[in-house]
Amino acid sequence: MQFRKAWAVGFMLTCLSSTQALDVDLDDYETLQNATALVAKGLMDYYTGNQYGQTIGMFSWPYYWWEAGGAWNTLIDFWFYMKNDTYNSIVQQALVYQSGENHDYVPLNQSTTEGNDDQAFWGIAVLNAAERKFPNPPSDEPQWLYLAQAVFNTMAARWDSATCGGGLRWQIFTWNSGYDYKNTVSNGALFHIAARLAHFTGNNTYAEWAEKVYNWMSDVKLISSGDTKYVYDGVDITNNCSGAVHKYQWTYNQGLLMSGCAYLYKTNGQEKWYNRTEDFVKSSNVFYNNSILYEATCQPYNSCNTDQRSFRAYFTTMLAATAQLIPDLRDQIMGWINTTAQAAAQSCVGGYDGHTCGLNWQAKGWDGKYGLGEQMSALEALVVTQALKRPAPYNSTDGGNSTGNGAAGLEQAATNLNPLHITAGSRAGAGIITCVVGISIIASLLWLIL
Ligand SMILES: *[C@@H]1O[C@H](CO)[C@@H](O)[C@H](O)[C@H]1NC(C)=O
Ligand SMILES: *[C@@H]1O[C@H](CO)[C@@H](O)[C@H](O)[C@H]1NC(C)=O
Ligand SMILES: *[C@@H]1O[C@H](CO)[C@@H](O)[C@H](O)[C@H]1NC(C)=O
Ligand SMILES: *[C@@H]1O[C@H](CO)[C@@H](O)[C@H](O)[C@H]1NC(C)=O
Ligand SMILES: *[C@@H]1O[C@H](CO)[C@@H](O)[C@H](O)[C@H]1NC(C)=O
Numbered sequence: 295m296q297f298r299k300a301w302a303v304g305f306m307l308t309c310l311s312s313t314q315a316l317d318v319d320l321d322d323y324e325t326l327q328n329a330t331a332l333v334a335k336g337l338m339d340y341y342t343g344n345q346y347g348q349t350i351g352m353f354s355w356p357y358y359w360w361e362a363g364g365a366w367n368t369l370i371d372f373w374f375y376m377k378n379d380t381y382n383s384i385v386q387q388a389l390v391y392q393s394g395e396n397h398d399y400v401p402l403n404q405s406t407t408e409g410n411d412d413q414a415f416w417g418i419a420v421l422n423a424a425e426r427k428f429p430n431p432p433s434d435e436p437q438w439l440y441l442a443q444a445v446f447n448t449m450a451a452r453w454d455s456a457t458c459g460g461g462l463r464w465q466i467f468t469w470n471s472g473y474d475y476k477n478t479v480s481n482g483a484l485f486h487i488a489a490r491l492a493h494f495t496g497n498n499t500y501a502e503w504a505e506k507v508y509n510w511m512s513d514v515k516l517i518s519s520g521d522t523k524y525v526y527d528g529v530d531i532t533n534n535c536s537g538a539v540h541k542y543q544w545t546y547n548q549g550l551l552m553s554g555c556a557y558l559y560k561t562n563g564q565e566k567w568y569n570r571t572e573d574f575v576k577s578s579n580v581f582y583n584n585s586i587l588y589e590a591t592c593q594p595y596n597s598c599n600t601d602q603r604s605f606r607a608y609f610t611t612m613l614a615a616t617a618q619l620i621p622d623l624r625d626q627i628m629g630w631i632n633t634t635a636q637a638a639a640q641s642c643v644g645g646y647d648g649h650t651c652g653l654n655w656q657a658k659g660w661d662g663k664y665g666l667g668e669q670m671s672a673l674e675a676l677v678v679t680q681a682l683k684r685p686a687p688y689n690s691t692d693g694g695n696s697t698g699n700g701a702a703g704l705e706q707a708a709t710n711l712n713p714l715h716i717t718a719g720s721r722a723g724a725g726i727i728t729c730v731v732g733i734s735i736i737a738s739l740l741w742l743i744l
């Protein structure tokens with residue numbers, strides 16, 4: 295991995311020369327712009343997609359495809375909150391390129407390993423693009439709204455009533471482990487995307503879907519009952535989901551539910567969505583220690599894996615949207631955001647560049663950890679301090695003008711673009727390759743058995 299080498303060399307240089315620590319003053323926008331520009335640069339140091347032999351839109355090992363979707367979401371926030379468009383063309387290119395042959399974020403290269411949650415995080419990035427009026431792709435490419443609708447439609451089509459009275463399985467494909475697990479990040483993301491599409495388009499079908507997913511998650515106890523609403527990890531489909539719920543709590547699941555409720559409240563004004571948003575904001579306190587955000591299920595045990603190190607980035611962008619959408623909850627949320635931003639900033643003094651961010655923001659200075667997840671989470675923590683100084687998510691009646699199609703993802707070919715890029719031939723080819731992969735998996739299983 296190239297970065298490690300660069301880092302090692304850089305670290306030696308750091309020992310020889312002194313680097314400048316991050317200078318952050320939340321009340322001085324320009325220092326914040328300068329500081330976040332450094333952190334963003336640190337994030338992009340991990341991006342290799344434009345290098346020879348690498349794939350556009352992806353970060354290389356150990357970062358899975360889904361986390362790239364998350365990283366582009368963070369860079370959209372960087373542009374939106376910090377008014378810095380340096381990376382916009384890279385972000386736009388990445389989001390278009392990885393949308394895949396059918397423009398639904400199931401690109402052929404990922405299609406044998408991708409789960410519902412993986413697809414969802416790219417969907418969330420393009421929703422953010424639509425809601426923030428991030429520059430749309432050229433008109434011969436599908437627009438942000440279209441891509442988000444395609445993710446929603448293809449996920450909703452996988453709703454599985456055959457077991458547990460509904461719900462999405464974690465995995466899309468039967469051969470992946472996790473196919474027998476119905477989890478919160480997949481279902482919570484479907485709920486979340488439906489809620490945001492309801493808000494953006496005003497189409498009530500999405501709100502009905504959001505309600506259906508929420509009710510199902512409550513029924514199988516992925517969301518605990520009562521006012522202290524905790525969000526758990528998932529449940530096995532064995533015995534119709536009546537077994538024990540896996541009770542790990544992750545920040546990103548909390549964020550999906552909390553802000554999804556906020557979008558629905560903003561959209562239809564129903565008190566129950568306000569109450570639920572408030573409950574999820576309150577129960578988010580399990581992720582704060584002295585108002586500093588931490589990943590409670592793994593950080594204290596020093597066991598956060600590569601994926602988990604990025605979870606706080608998604609929670610944070612969703613927390614900020616919640617504050618923008620619901621004024622009554624702003625004091626609590628902005629208190630957390632302010633304190634966490636200061637703590638995250640003081641951790642961004644590591645590495646060869648002197649602005650590599652750490653994992654544990656409660657530690658004094660840099661804790662020696664680094665990676666895409668750490669960098670994304672800290673960048674997000676800093677930019678959302680401007681949440682109340684920038685507009686709330688736009689929708690199609692107050693300025694959001696990205697175009698879509700309710701049938702996106704289910705069509706033979708995308709209709710909101712011209713000329714068409716996809717030919718029937720390339721899709722037939724895709725089918726054949728999937729078959730070949732499937733057959734070779736079966737063949738190797740048989741080989742193992744025999
Ligand atoms: C921000 O960076 C610019 C360009 O490097 C510099 O001119 C400016 O003085 C910096 N502003 C602050 C407040 O540090
Ligand atoms: C925008 O971000 C880039 C890359 O991080 C940085 O080089 C540039 O100075 C930033 N511009 C402003 C105006 O802050
Ligand atoms: C799929 O993988 C091939 C081979 O690595 C690469 O050339 C291509 O750009 C990839 N396409 C996408 C959409 O990732
Ligand atoms: C499985 O659970 C669902 C919802 O709780 C219920 O409607 C369905 O009848 C159950 N199926 C079986 C076979 O128990
Ligand atoms: C769109 O936003 C406007 C302004 O905040 C709001 O009045 C309207 O209800 C929103 N529409 C939907 C469908 O949420």
Ligand SMILES: *[C@@H]1O[C@H](CO)[C@@H](O)[C@H](O)[C@H]1NC(C)=O
Pocket residue numbers: 565566569
């Ligand atoms: C919302 O919460 C308030 C205060 O706890 C309560 O009075 C009201 O009945 C709740 N509304 C709904 C629809 O649950």
Ligand SMILES: *[C@@H]1O[C@H](CO)[C@@H](O)[C@H](O)[C@H]1NC(C)=O
Pocket residue numbers: 583584588594656
């Ligand atoms: C919470 O913060 C206190 C004070 O910094 C620290 O001693 C304690 O270990 C922290 N708890 C967790 C779970 O991180």
Ligand SMILES: *[C@@H]1O[C@H](CO)[C@@H](O)[C@H](O)[C@H]1NC(C)=O
Pocket residue numbers: 320321624625626628629632
């Ligand atoms: C958060 O910080 C901003 C900028 O310093 C300040 O205006 C705001 O009052 C703070 N909010 C809370 C709740 O601490």
Ligand SMILES: *[C@@H]1O[C@H](CO)[C@@H](O)[C@H](O)[C@H]1NC(C)=O
Pocket residue numbers: 427695696
């Ligand atoms: C949407 O609005 C932006 C400005 O906010 C404008 O640049 C763009 O051309 C508009 N797009 C469409 C499709 O109207």
Ligand SMILES: *[C@@H]1O[C@H](CO)[C@@H](O)[C@H](O)[C@H]1NC(C)=O
Pocket residue numbers: 497498499500700701
């Ligand atoms: C609303 O969304 C649903 C689901 O995508 C779609 O089938 C329907 O055509 C849409 N209705 C309108 C009026 O756009």
